[in-house]
Amino acid sequence: MMAFFLAATTATTVTAAGLQLAASATVGAAVLVAAWWVRCVLASEDLRQGAEWRYDVSRINELRRLDASYRVFQPAIQVLARLNRAMFRDSLPEIQRQIQAAGLTRFWLAEEYLARAELLAMLLSPVFVYLCVSTFGVGSGLLTALLCVILTVWLMRLRLARLAALRLQAIKRRMPFLLDLLTLLMEAGSTFLRALTQAVEEFHGHPVAEEFGRVLADMSLGKTRAEAFAAMRSRLADDEITSIVGAILQGENLGSPLAQVFRTQADVLRLKRTQRAETLAGEAGVKMLLPAVMVMVATVLMILGPFLLNFLSFGFEMSL
Numbered sequence: 001m002m003a004f005f006l007a008a009t010t011a012t013t014v015t016a017a018g019l020q021l022a023a024s025a026t027v028g029a030a031v032l033v034a035a036w037w038v039r040c041v042l043a044s045e046d047l048r049q050g051a052e053w054r055y056d057v058s059r060i061n062e063l064r065r066l067d068a069s070y071r072v073f074q075p076a077i078q079v080l081a082r083l084n085r086a087m088f089r090d091s092l093p094e095i096q097r098q099i100q101a102a103g104l105t106r107f108w109l110a111e112e113y114l115a116r117a118e119l120l121a122m123l124l125s126p127v128f129v130y131l132c133v134s135t136f137g138v139g140s141g142l143l144t145a146l147l148c149v150i151l152t153v154w155l156m157r158l159r160l161a162r163l164a165a166l167r168l169q170a171i172k173r174r175m176p177f178l179l180d181l182l183t184l185l186m187e188a189g190s191t192f193l194r195a196l197t198q199a200v201e202e203f204h205g206h207p208v209a210e211e212f213g214r215v216l217a218d219m220s221l222g223k224t225r226a227e228a229f230a231a232m233r234s235r236l237a238d239d240e241i242t243s244i245v246g247a248i249l250q251g252e253n254l255g256s257p258l259a260q261v262f263r264t265q266a267d268v269l270r271l272k273r274t275q276r277a278e279t280l281a282g283e284a285g286v287k288m289l290l291p292a293v294m295v296m297v298a299t300v301l302m303i304l305g306p307f308l309l310n311f312l313s314f315g316f317e318m319s320l
Contacts, residue, residue, distance in 0.1 A: 063107040070112070073119055080115030088114065095157075100235040101164035103207055117156035121149045167207050168238050172269065174208045175244070179266035186259040193219070211236065226252055240272060 064071045085092070088111070095110035104113075128148040133141030178199050185195035196216055203209035211232055218228035226249050233245040244265045251261040 059107045063105070063112075066105055066107065069116060069120075073116070076119055077112055077115045080118050081109070081111040084111040084114050084118075095160070097235070097237050098160050098164040101168055101237065102160060103163075103167050103210060113160075114153075114157070117153050120156070121152040124152060125149050168236060168241075170206070171208045171211060171236070172238070172240055173273075174203065174206055175241075176266040176269045176273075178203055178208055178212065179244075179262040179269070183259045183262045183266070186257075186262070192225075192258055240269065244269070 060074075064074065070077060092110040092114075095114060099108050099110060099113055100106070125145060125148075128145040129142065132144040132148065135141065136144055181199045181202060182192075182195050185198060186192065190198070193216070196212060200209045200213045200216060214235075215228045215232050218231055219225060223231070229245045229248055233242050236242075247261055247265055248258070250256075251258060
């Protein structure tokens with residue numbers, strides 16, 4: 001019996017020592033991997049030209065300079081991007097359009113931006129697991145943590161769409177003033193390129209100046225005026241801006257004076273803005289109906305409540 005006890009104790013000691021050795025080896029390997037990762041991140045040299053396209057390597061180098069999260073987690077983002085290309089192929093064009101409309105750097109690809117959101121959600125997963133398991137238990141907590149990770153990715157995706165919508169709204173609000181300035185400059189004898197350059201400088205820092213600045217950059221790189229405006233239309237993909245660009249391109253093809261086209265489109269934008277304001281004002285009365293009714297009901301209850309309580313408690317004569 002004593003020999004069996006000693007053998008069991010020895011086996012337990014050996015198992016514990018083995019577990020400690022495995023844990024130490026795992027920690028050491030994790031430290032080595034972390035050190036290698038930091039060394040790769042802090043390396044200042046650009047990626048070398050390899051089997052990838054030259055433009056793609058240049059794009060990655062620029063994105064590494066501009067975005068710290070991409071520089072730190074580039075290997076993981078690249079792996080998730082490959083998965084996103086296979087799993088979300090139909091959604092990637094819309095995400096790419098929203099990246100362009102939100103004014104983010106043009107070096108982002110849709111699958112890489114989505115991979116960054118997924119990676120950030122994964123990095124937050126230990127916090128979700130700790131909070132959910134301590135609150136709901138192991139089984140329900142893990143499921144809730146998984147739902148929190150998915151919800152985090154969805155919220156980041158929703159934030160991108162919100163940023164794109166807000167930037168488009170800002171562009172449409174300032175667009176009539178830029179078109180008026182172009183009209184005045186061209187009617188004063190300025191050429192289109194000179195007028196557009198001066199208008200972009202006048203509205204410097206605003207999203208509308210950024211978009212027309214990209215039109216100027218495209219034309220300076222050799223694109224025709226029609227191709228530059230068509231690229232702007234595809235980037236923003238908004239109905240009102242599409243109609244404006246379509247009118248500009250039609251005037252270009254028909255030989256109409258661009259100053260007159262710009263004046264007409266500015267008036268159309270102001271008319272649409274007025275109509276939209278009138279529509280919102282008309283909807284305000286309907287939306288305020290329910291809160292007004294609730295306030296009236298609360299007021300009536302506050303006035304008649306004491307009398308009703310007295311009547312229910314003491315009868316009609318005591319309530320008087």
